[in-house]
Amino acid sequence: MTILFDFGGTLDADGTRWSVRFHEAYRRAGGQLVLERFEPLFRESDRRMAHLPGIRRAGFLATLEAQSALLTQLLGAGGEVLEPALLAEPVYRSALAIVARNRLTLSRLAGEHRLGIVSNFTGNLDVCLAELELASLFDVVIDSTNAGFAKPDARIFQLALLALDADPSATWMVGDNPDADLRPAAVLGMKTCWLAPAEDLRPLPPGLPTARIERLPDLAGVLEPSCTV
Numbered sequence: 001m002t003i004l005f006d007f008g009g010t011l012d013a014d015g016t017r018w019s020v021r022f023h024e025a026y027r028r029a030g031g032q033l034v035l036e037r038f039e040p041l042f043r044e045s046d047r048r049m050a051h052l053p054g055i056r057r058a059g060f061l062a063t064l065e066a067q068s069a070l071l072t073q074l075l076g077a078g079g080e081v082l083e084p085a086l087l088a089e090p091v092y093r094s095a096l097a098i099v100a101r102n103r104l105t106l107s108r109l110a111g112e113h114r115l116g117i118v119s120n121f122t123g124n125l126d127v128c129l130a131e132l133e134l135a136s137l138f139d140v141v142i143d144s145t146n147a148g149f150a151k152p153d154a155r156i157f158q159l160a161l162l163a164l165d166a167d168p169s170a171t172w173m174v175g176d177n178p179d180a181d182l183r184p185a186a187v188l189g190m191k192t193c194w195l196a197p198a199e200d201l202r203p204l205p206p207g208l209p210t211a212r213i214e215r216l217p218d219l220a221g222v223l224e225p226s227c228t229v
Contacts, residue, residue, distance in 0.1 A: 001223070002166035003109060004157070004185070006175035007119035011102055011134065012095040014215050015176040015196040018042070021091050022071065029086035031075070045070040049122050050145060056123040059131035060095070063124065064088040099132050102216045106137045109219070116140040116160045118173070120150045120180065140164055151180040157188055172210075174219060178202070182209050193222055 009017040019042040023035050031038075048070050049055060049063075058066060068084035068091075075082060109115060115138045119125055123145035129135040140163040144150035147159055161168060168189035175181025175195065182192040186208055194209040195216065211222040 002114045002116065002164050002171040004116045004118050004160055004171060004173045006177065006181045007117055007121065007125060009176035010174060010195050012099050014098065017176060021094065022087055025087045025090040028090065029082055031080060031082065041071060041074045044074060057127060058124050060128040061092055063128060064092050103134060105217045105219065106134065110137045114139050114164050114166065116164055118142045118151065118156055118160050120144040152184040154184045154188055157185055178204055178208065193219060
C-alpha cells in the first residue's frame with residue numbers, strides 16, 4: 001500500500017491549518033483582528049514567502065520565523081506592532097511536540113508501506129523535513145514550488161504516484177484540507193482520509209472522505225481493514 005500525506009496542518013498539527021495557528025499566537029500576543037480579517041494578511045504573507053531570498057535553504061524554524069516577520073510587517077501597516085517571535089515561537093513549540101508524536105506513527109507505517117508527501121510549499125520542504133527528522137521516512141517528497149504546480153492540480157498527485165509506481169486504487173491521501181488534499185485525490189481514484197478537529201463540521205459530498213481522524217496516530221485503525229484485503 002502507498003500512503004501520501006500533506007505536510008502543513010497534517011504532519012505538524014492535528015488538522016489545524018497554519019493560518020489558524022498563527023492567528024491563535026497573534027491573539028495571545030494581544031492582536032485584535034478576528035480570523036476572517038487576519039487570514040487575507042496570512043495569504044499575502046504566503047505569497048511573499050515564495051519570493052524571499054534564500055527561502056529554499058531555510059529549515060522549519062527559519063521558515064516560521066520568516067513568515068512571522070512578513071506577517072508583522074503586514075500587520076504593522078495597519079498600526080499593530082508585534083515582535084515576530086511572539087508568532088513564531090508558540091507555533092514552533094506546538095509543531096515540535098506533534099511532530100515528535102507523529103514520528104513514531106510514521107516510522108511504523110514506513111516499515112510496512114511506501115510513504116510520500118504532496119505539499120504546497122516554498123521549495124524547501126526537504127530541508128524542513130530533515131530538520132524535523134522526518135526526511136528518511138518518505139520515499140518521495142513533492143513540493144509544489146519545485147514541481148511547478150500546486151494542489152488542487154491533479155498533476156502534483158500524479159507526480160507522486162508515478163515516482164512510487166503506485167496504483168491509485170491502492171493509495172491513500174491523508175490531509176487536512178478537503179478541497180486541496182482530498183477532492184483531487186478522490187478524482188484520481190485514491191482513498192482519502194481527512195485529519196480534522198471534531199468541531200470542524202463543514203459539509204462534504206457523499207463518499208468524501210473515505211475516513212476521518214482527529215490525530216495522525218488514529219490512521220493505523222483506518223488502514224487495518226485495508227491491509228487485510
